Amino acid sequence: MAMEKNFVVGVDVGGQTSKIGVVDIHGTVLEQTVIRTDNDEDPQAFVDILAAAIKDLIKKSGKEGQIRGVGVGAPNGNYYTGEIAFAPNLVWAAKSVVPFSKMLSTALDGLDVALTNDANAAAVGEMTYGAAKGMKDFIMITLGTGVGSGIVIGGNVVYGHDGFAGELGHTAAVRHNGRLCGCGKSGCLEAYCSAMGVARTAREWLEMSPDTPSVLRDVENITSKDVYEAASQGDKIAIEIFNYTGRILGASLADFVEFSAPEAIVLFGGLARAKEFIYQPTYDSLNENVLPLWRNKVALLFSKLPASDAAILGASALAWEIK
């Protein structure tokens, strides 16, 4: 009799390190480990190290033969093709198209591998184990170094015609004279509502209002974490920065609601941890900017996945979807 396959492996591929975990059906991470991502420009070298680490971890968890599959969240990961293509932050995929799923599956002796980008993985994780459990229509916004998104409609992640749908971080939050974004466009949501965007707002505002006192004036190379800590201490400029950021985010969320009429929007990532400062302005701005028929009807939630395990859980959840 074949053993039931009630466990999955989640792999979160980041620019510097990749996290790997063996996960059960309730979202408990049984075992986890971390490997370097940036040691070698040869994708096969990374895949071999990753496969070895996965095999070791499965062995350590005692679940050999009980693994349903491997879910991978990676920058520019394409669900349809299984490829990672031109991902600037990955040394072994910055300038080429890497058939990652196929390579990893081969290195794992045929174990099924499902791949998508980090934000889509987070959405599947939230739907499987977290704040969106049981929901069929929601939008996940990841507020990290950049702004990513995963859109779920009718219980399915929207991958679009080419597998790259859900780039809401690069929709226009400001239409005219907006900030230049890393993508080359201007006014993108990401240029304002990412960790980098918040730090940029802080630098601009401190410069523009030299007479307003702020603890941030003593900080070199301000990060969004510094702004959060300053706000926690009651710093007025820091609190105002989160108001501004939330208002821009909320106005963009209103447009997203008008697109797919979700039951909820789930915020995830570093900036979402500044919940007490960002929730109210975001909620108010969403509801001021949305058509009356959705006013105060769309829930604004925060991720319920434990921050330390969230990336692994998101990636692992993909593996449950493998047919």
Added chain:
Amino acid sequence: MAMEKNFVVGVDVGGQTSKIGVVDIHGTVLEQTVIRTDNDEDPQAFVDILAAAIKDLIKKSGKEGQIRGVGVGAPNGNYYTGEIAFAPNLVWAAKSVVPFSKMLSTALDGLDVALTNDANAAAVGEMTYGAAKGMKDFIMITLGTGVGSGIVIGGNVVYGHDGFAGELGHTAAVRHNGRLCGCGKSGCLEAYCSAMGVARTAREWLEMSPDTPSVLRDVENITSKDVYEAASQGDKIAIEIFNYTGRILGASLADFVEFSAPEAIVLFGGLARAKEFIYQPTYDSLNENVLPLWRNKVALLFSKLPASDAAILGASALAWEIK
């Protein structure tokens, strides 16, 4: 033996008149007729007149017993609930929630009825008989008196959590100091890229540039049709108005592409008939404003449904989807 049901009825409900047609599987309208929509504030009275007209038309077409169902496109029509709720332009549904599908089905002795809004019906029509035939991921933008939209993902119309998804006409085309829209918000796409928006642009521009000659100066109560005719005669302001309108539309389309990564965007409705003036600025602006990965990859198409039958065909196509 039961007769095969290879025909459908399409009903396009408008504020003043409603069009009804019997349609075959190739999108040929066998018989059609028009009734008044605005005679009576009692919804039952309208449903009874409509049902009688449908029965007459089916009889006239000789397809009694061969009708699969009735598809209805109506303002604020909700696919999930079968209701028309608070539709300002319908005298019998302006201030109430009308269980339209149920009422019509009863009046038609149990014939199945499917209801959605006009723009979603147009999208299904285009997918069944028109420019989007065979496509699974596209967005339909209807440029009429207002701006509507129907979004198709994975071969299904996106209705959202509540049945009201796809209000792209009310996403923000201009973020700051935008025109007031009929919906109460400011800067909506509809305030610029609808027939009303184009007429408004014309009035504003003529006033702002009193020394520029234009044939539009001799027109009272300028409509978008006047602007089109002026452009056709080579009128510089009129041509520039379409450039401006197309550029705003294209920038919004770029955001929609970043949402659902469609294979194509299909333009439909009165304004789309000004194809020769609106295509190029819209296409250029879409591609300047979209992330590089989609540049010149998303087709910009115009509806292929004959204008005179399009509304009936769109509504009728819904009826093929009835399970």
